[in-house]
Amino acid sequence: MWRHVWLIAANGLRRSLRDRSILIQAIVAPILIAVVVGAAFGSGFSLNVTVGIKDADGSDISEQIAQGLTGAGGDGIAFSSVDADADAALDSGAYDAVIVLPAGLSDAVLSGEPAQLDVVGEAKDPLAQSVAESVAAGIAANLQTARVTAVAATSAGVDAGPAIQRAVTATPPLTVEQGEVTGTFSVMAYFAPGVAMLFLFFIIGNGARSIIEERREGTLPRILAAPVSPASVLLGKTVGVLIVGIVSMTLVWLITWLGFGAYWGDPIGVFLVIVAAVVAIAGISLLITGLARTENQADALTTIIALLFAVAGGTFFYGASGVLSDLRLFTPNGQALAAFVNLAAAQADVVEVLPQILLLTGIGVGCAAVGLVALRNKVLT
């Protein structure tokens, strides 16, 4: 029995190796697509906001504020002073947003009159505008603290000078420290498995469909005319597509990892998720093939389901929010991708992705069981 299973699996493998389109779809395409994405976003999603400071007030206070800011800034945000008019500065393209300290600001602040800072941004870059607005709100809060202290000191009969000095230099009650998240993530470790799974649906679907195809072409009856049981044939076909799937996806993993430096995470976990994903895809393909009425119908259903799963599973959408982020968990592709991402980006170990491994394997085994029973009836007319 097992010798026959292996013979039939090996025969399928030999024919797969001879088919160049399998090589393109299973290995070349996922790597190529991942490399393109990697090249496009390899340096990370960058953010660079330059905020201009326009001091139209020209007082000691405004100068101090402007100087304080231009010394600040950090990764992704830069402050620099603006001499020209705010609108002109934005038009020049050197600034993404401008904070204006308007004329009379310090007088208004000191006298307790209504005071205001202006932020000018560009409609096409709302993020930069929001960032400047948030910074301005911080400046406004500091000015407010200073003048509240001043007024309160005066009314309480206290020397205002030292009190203000203490207020503006005091350590805020909330201190902020910056830490670093170690470890990196390559977008290739997302797109390579995602695209590989899409194409595996096609390849494994073809493999499953070859059971019906071989019946039509007469090679299946010929196999069954030998002392081979139908169960061996179905099992052999299944083992064959599993090996094709696991080997090709493992190659995609090893090539993107060792060749292009995209780390997919804990190797044991990665391999098990690959196996589980292939089992799920094979099971679904067998189910479709078993339930389809004709070979053409099986082909159409496999293609459509593969594409829908890939799209809904987030294959082409890195980090989508909204509908897709919920939808993807209802697809095997989405579950597998979640596991891959946890291994690569959350540095999870096997145990943490065990739920997905079990879920995918369960889906695969369940679908395969139903599909194989249906196929057995089809094979033995």
Next chain:
Amino acid sequence: MAAPVLQVTDLVRRFGDHTAVDRVSFQIQPGETYGLLGPNGAGKTTTISMIAGLLTPDSGEVELLGEPLTSGRKSLIGLVPQDIALYPDLSALENLQFFGKLQNLHGEHLKQRIAHVLDVVGLTDRAKDRIDTYSGGMKRRANIAVGLLHEPQLLILDEPTVGVDPQSRNSILEAVDVLGGSGMAVLYTTHYMEEAERLCDRVGIIDSGRLIAEGTRDELMQRLGENSTVTFRVNGGAEQTHAWRVELAGMPGVSGVQGEDGQVAVVAANGPSLIAPAVQAAQSHGLDVVGVEVAEPDLEAVFLHLTGKALRD
């Protein structure tokens, strides 16, 4: 006496309301070549599929060498399906290796057997080429080679010459003749009367799922009795010809009429005496009889006699 290689008893298979095979029984002795002759759709392939264990009979029995067919005993049979049941993307050698291993052949023995069957079908030179580069006749021969590989007791050939050029057909027939002579039992289905006459020791005539006659060529000819086939060549319209045929079929002693425009064959007891009334009838239908031929009886005539219709339409 030794058990027959194949004993088929009351085999029945229905597909829905249609009874494809209806109580078919026959046996094949060692070394015998048995022809199953019948038109397309007569139930030949269904019968063969049940013998080879690909299809479960609704009732009836298949025994090989006196014992029922089980999965393990399938190796007694070498099946050569009607279609080219080979992997087109693999070479003949690879196909033979695969199917040979499924028949539990291996190692040196498998190698020898492959070399032998390639020699038998004359494909030794092209063994390493992919099947899809072969001509139609070569594919047929490779198809037969796979059936011979494991030295079966019974070789089943399902219409092996359909769609084959005359030259390849001849070499296939010669090969079958040789195999039959070598002591292997052969079950050969065809709708070509000449092949059955040339190759088979005994012939079973099958029509609409029933085995309606069986025997050696001579035995079957006797079924024809004094009947002979008279072929008329006529000029005239299709309608008139049809009307004439209907009249012919009603004449005394006529057991079968076949053919349409231009040529009509009639099987009748004492055929020559039919000629005069037939020609007269033709003229009354406005047909012009341009030739008359009284033929030697053959299996075609037997089939026509038994079923009233032609083997091929």
Next chain:
Amino acid sequence: MRAVLATARTEWVRYFRDRIAMFTTLALPVVLVLLIGLSFGQSAERLPVGMLQSDPGPLGTSLVAELEDSPAIDVQQYTDRNEMYRDIRMGLVAGGVEVPADGEPVQIYVQQASTGAGVVVSTVNSAAAQISTRATAIDALSEQIPTQKARAAVDQAMADIPAVEVATRAIGAVNEMDENRFASAVPSQLMLFTFLNGLLGAAALVQARQLGVFQRTLATPHGLGVYLSGLGLSRFLIAILQAVILLGLGVLWFGINLGDPVAVTALVLIYSVIAAAAGMLLGGVVRTPGQAVAVAVPAGIVMGMLGGCMWPLSVVGTTMQRIGHLTPQAWAMDSWNAIINEGAGIGGIAGYLAVLVGFAVVLSALAVWALGRHARTGR
């Protein structure tokens, strides 16, 4: 001409008899447009930042509330540190803020490679300043007078003095493609799928070659040229149909302001020729229908990625932009940007169209050459 139309008709019918083609031509692009439109709605305005709260006190709680109101960041709550770290590494959030019990420092986590750290730091500092006015003022006074008295004086002052306000205004107009997500999803998916389907048309062509249709057409008085023209015409019309459906949906359902109809029509027509020609070229090069599909799908996706159909080319570096402009997709997307965002007419996109016409001419010539080789051998 009649023979060309008859061929086109037959090929059109053959095409839509295939349910997969029907799905990928008509349904899948619409599904994708919907998903993209609904899934990437709010990303451009605020920077996503993760937040982890570990038992914050009153101050911390105020900070959390202040950050949630911040115009600059879109706070996403996490309960699991590893999940937050994961999304920081993936760049799904620009950084993470951990708000601990009062008295302990607020932690900001960013990734080394990430460049959004400065914005997060500025925003958190700013929010901290906004919630600490009262506490800082009381603290400043209580050095000289009892805290009780300081508190009363500060509360009085805060009631009397209006807050220092921040007023914002924006210049220029919002890009249509930024404001209406469908305005970018529809043209980009249209360009992606028109080309992909054009390439997939190669499968039918190879099949025709294998079935001996080439040989048969050579025997007709019209010859192979008529067959290929008819085939090309049917592919071209399929591309047009796809454009009509997607753009119609975009205008009528998603309210896209598409811009100059003449420019749009010219762009769609030229691009459809390119897609049809690319498919026929592929059909002349590969050997089996299976190979055609195996090449078409990855090629369509990769060219779509390079050409800016999957993401705007403005977000990638200059090298990738240059490479991208080796594809017709990039020039087509440049044209769409000009038409939809800048209101360009046919004159405004003339330069892009000239390049696209070049693609159309070169691809058609290559297709004729590749198929001509088969015509001479009849296969």
